[in-house]
Amino acid sequence: MAFLHPWVCVFVGCFSVSLAGTDNLTTLYPPLWEESPGQFSDYKVENGKYIIDPWIYLERIGAYKILTNKTSMFFERFEGGSEENILWGLALQHGWQYSSGRLVDPTQKSNCGYESNHLCISVDSWWADLNYFLCALPFFAAVDSGIMGISSDQVLFLPPPVEQTKFCFSVSSCKSSYPELMRKWNLFYQYMKSPFSSFDDLLKYYWEAHTSTLDATYRTFEDRIEYYSKPEGDFERNWLLLVKYLTEMRFPTTLNRTHEFQEGLPPRMLVSGDQPPFISNFTNLQNTVLFALDVLYKVDSATGSFSLTLWKIFMEIPGARVLALEIFEEVFKIFNQKWL
Template sequence: MVVLASWVWALAACFSAAMAKISNNSTPYPPLWEDSPKQLSDYRMEGGKHIINPWVFTDRMGMYRILLNETSMYFARYGPENEQNLLWGLPLQFGWQYQTGRLADPSEMIGNGTEPEESLYVSVNSWWADVNYYLSVLPFLAAVDSGIMELSPNQITILPPPKDQMRFCYDVSGCQSAFPETMERWRDFFQYMQLPSSDFDGLLEKLWYAHALSLEYPINAFVDRYDLYSDQEANFEKNWPIAVYYLGAAHLPTTLNRAHSFQRGLPPQVLDDTSIAPFIPDFTPLQNKVLVTLNLLGDIDRLSGALSLTLWENLMSTKFARELFLQAFEMFLELSPKDLKSFVNCEQLPLATSN
């Protein structure tokens, strides 16, 4: 068990180092952030209701922008300019999906989505878009239900996709009925946020709990989408939630700059059948290493029957262990390119030998 624990910690360390890749994109904000609604009045009105179409990129991004604006006061004590708001990880991930072509219809994709920004269309055939729906619409509706936005749920209409409408929920009552625990956990996060006694660690714990629950339904409900992708992209999709669970167990802070940094080593385009890591020629060596690490993590998780994740969660159950992991994570971010390459190649694994 000690050996397995050390190996899992070392693997997470390798993954963390890989995520420290410096991006050519210097701005930490997601694409079209300023073009997305920043308040409900920016959406069109119909019958006295704000109409939100989550199948349009800027409409869905607008829900995130409104959440960031409405919760900024509660994170002001942790840092200026809302940078310490833990909700930043959600729009940044959604923006990465858009930039890399992962929100497009995979059955209509030309090449591997190198020019995704030509359309704001978010396809219901996209595995990424479907999973993200539960990390955008549900938190938004839970925030409304928590009272944090001082808005009645009856003032909002969420539009359905052109097909598979029964796989989604569209209002507070419908989402509460279909996903009671997930909605409760998001509501708990927003309600706790408003308490004078709330603290950063408590917010992190509640955020990741709600995040993990939000993945349970969509990653099982949309397995049919895998057939629309190459085997390499489908495998990446299967491994992605596993990686999220590991990072979530460590309560990784999803503040603006950190979240921006965490995702810089991710694949810059949709994988095709020739995208065999670590030999993808138009990926950086570090992006290749990220995919190799994710493949290993996914294989170990499945072969162990999720035992490795359970062990990792146990290791991360104390604040001391999480702080140790995060300190190591910050160290990786500050490594020189030469040292970083050594860590990415897993030539040095101090965390693995310390146990």
């Protein structure tokens, strides 16, 4: 196509995903997955409500674990079974944020998230705050839709120590504060429960809810970016743009694909002096991914987001999304053979 500029090839090459299976799925799970709560009864109960503290890593990842467990049956009809549950992407992303140190207090005014208190999730973390809504809203919408097996008033998230007004903590408060976002997550679950919905349909509604959630909440936490080094702040900015491209492609956030995708993400916080593609303790893939993201952002800015518009047009062509994923896989294999 005439509008497939060279930057698309860079983008495609860097975010290729291997479809290779694995005999031991537990190696793909987020950190401390086995140790985290897996059912509501694993949490404490007060006044007839299950109390989840989303500012402790084990309790937030436990909420994702319950969500994936309760929804896995709806993906059994697809080839690959429960591993095809596209909600795995949310859990694995939170796991990467934890393992890469992105949930710690970036102000360093507390020990939250650091070695002596490594399970603590800081309310001052940009990553943690945006992820909160990609946990709370899909979780509470699942409760509201009847999937979780409890009533809407039976579960509560605890607030952070400060700035409580920026968050919602229950089905009712999230529906009150974010009615349109809750509606979109509920719509996703409605289609998920339908035996007639296709996998592509589910991806469409999932990504619409996912992207809408980020669009509606990221400005609330823009002040957090000043706590980070310039390379990390640039990466956060670039990450939000990447999500828009993945949305249009309807990237399948299954267990295997998300795990392979995250192999290209930075394994630690970026610090002053980090300059991709020349970060010495990053893999070639991680360096190239970061470099490509920066190129993508610069192209998008220079074209007034016209490049994203072209990408959207291309993704609407029948078969284009399937072709893009196939190219991702093939170029990734070539990349591995050449560099790894």
